Amino acid sequence: MKGKPQWKERVEAWSERPPRLAPEDARRRILGRIEIGQSSRWTLTRWMAPGRQVFALALATAAAAVLAIALYFSAESRPESSPVDIAHNTTLVLELPSGSTLYLTTQEASR
Amino acid sequence: MTEATTSELVRRAQAGDQEAFGQLCVNSWPGLVALARGVLIDEGNAEDAAQDILVHAWKKLPALRDPAAFSSWLKKSLLRECIRRAQRSRLRSTPTVDPAEIEVSDPPNQPSVDVPRALAGLSPRQRAVVFLGDIQGLDDREIAGLLNIRQPTVRVHRQRARDRLRKLLGDTP
Numbered sequence A: 001m002k003g004k005p006q007w008k009e010r011v012e013a014w015s016e017r018p019p020r021l022a023p024e025d026a027r028r029r030i031l032g033r034i035e036i037g038q039s040s041r042w043t044l045t046r047w048m049a050p051g052r053q054v055f056a057l058a059l060a061t062a063a064a065a066v067l068a069i070a071l072y073f074s075a076e077s078r079p080e081s082s083p084v085d086i087a088h089n090t091t092l093v094l095e096l097p098s099g100s101t102l103y104l105t106t107q108e109a110s111r
Numbered sequence B: 001m002t003e004a005t006t007s008e009l010v011r012r013a014q015a016g017d018q019e020a021f022g023q024l025c026v027n028s029w030p031g032l033v034a035l036a037r038g039v040l041i042d043e044g045n046a047e048d049a050a051q052d053i054l055v056h057a058w059k060k061l062p063a064l065r066d067p068a069a070f071s072s073w074l075k076k077s078l079l080r081e082c083i084r085r086a087q088r089s090r091l092r093s094t095p096t097v098d099p100a101e102i103e104v105s106d107p108p109n110q111p112s113v114d115v116p117r118a119l120a121g122l123s124p125r126q127r128a129v130v131f132l133g134d135i136q137g138l139d140d141r142e143i144a145g146l147l148n149i150r151q152p153t154v155r156v157h158r159q160r161a162r163d164r165l166r167k168l169l170g171d172t173p
Helices: A006-015 A023-036 A050-077 A106-110 B003-014 B018-040 B043-063 B067-089 B099-105 B115-120 B124-135 B140-147 B151-169
Strands: A092-095 A101-104
Touching (some): A006 B115, A006 B151, A023 B018, B003 B018, B003 B067, B043 B067, B067 B124, B115 B151, B124 B151
């Protein structure tokens, strides 16, 4: 029967070494970290590789820029409270919140 | 570690029993470190990754619906983290290796390339496929599930990894 290839035997031998840190010691360290509530390794920035951090920052900046531009143009398109276009022989009709209507002739509006 | 024992420990740990979780750590530690070492090569990095995964597992344990799936859930998390770390640190270049490890893995009259350096020539996923398949004996379907890749991709990784390891570490039985 053909034996195992040499590369496989060597890789197996290398991988079968026990960990340097014994299981009981590992348990103590892990439970110690849980007790302390060590979570800095699991922050978002820790999870994200530097490349992804740059990408996320660029994406956030672009989104903020798009939002700013959208707000700017939406303000631009909103009709400004236009000044009364004063012209001669014009009656200005104003509908008040109370429901009544105010009529102003040209001379009264320009005062 | 029998499945019944693991499931019971997981249920107790999910209820907040740290002693039960500690026992899970003890039981799974050697396997996790061996797997992490297979991808990261460096012993310190492997133990670091295994510890981080177990601390993370304690926080995420309540979300695990099937206690019997604890081992594969843990392996999947560890592999994802190890591949991410290996890709980030670009372990294709020369790894840091303790000279004492070279003596253990290279008896006299062996080819001059040592195992860690040979593994460093593989991609992280190729290393993972070799360890899961050739060392731990998992089939392609299981490997694909753990690494979240397709089975044909598993076969491609394995073939390339074996070709390279044969050249560097020898092929004769």
